[in-house]
Amino acid sequence: MIKKNENVTGSILIWAIIILIPLVSFIEKPWETTPSIESSISVVYLGLVSTGLAWLLRFRILKNNGLIFQSQVSYLIPIFGIILSYIFLDELITDKVLTSLLAVLVGLYFVKKAGNKKIT
Numbered sequence: 001m002i003k004k005n006e007n008v009t010g011s012i013l014i015w016a017i018i019i020l021i022p023l024v025s026f027i028e029k030p031w032e033t034t035p036s037i038e039s040s041i042s043v044v045y046l047g048l049v050s051t052g053l054a055w056l057l058r059f060r061i062l063k064n065n066g067l068i069f070q071s072q073v074s075y076l077i078p079i080f081g082i083i084l085s086y087i088f089l090d091e092l093i094t095d096k097v098l099t100s101l102l103a104v105l106v107g108l109y110f111v112k113k114a115g116n117k118k119i120t
Contacts, residue, residue, distance in 0.1 A: 009059075075108045 024030070035043075062070050082101060085091040 072108070072111075075104055078104055 058070070061073070079101065082091075082093065082097055086093055
């Protein structure tokens, strides 16, 4: 039985909420905090606008280009994260960073290679 991408993603988010709310309540004790109105507005804005737009874009890309394209694009996130953090945040590119970047590229190579074998 094939499920729609929206159903799978919605199911994942619902189960994450079911699991995380009791865990967060136990660990963080949110009833003991009193956030400022500015921080509350910021959290709501980030949750609705930034994350909401990102998810809408994700679903549009998924619908137009498919799941394989979406999974390949997600490999670009750490690569551009390293580059942009070096440029804008003056982050250091250490041996660990280069090793993890190499691991991402090698993984992408093997996924691409396995995908090509199935086609031929």
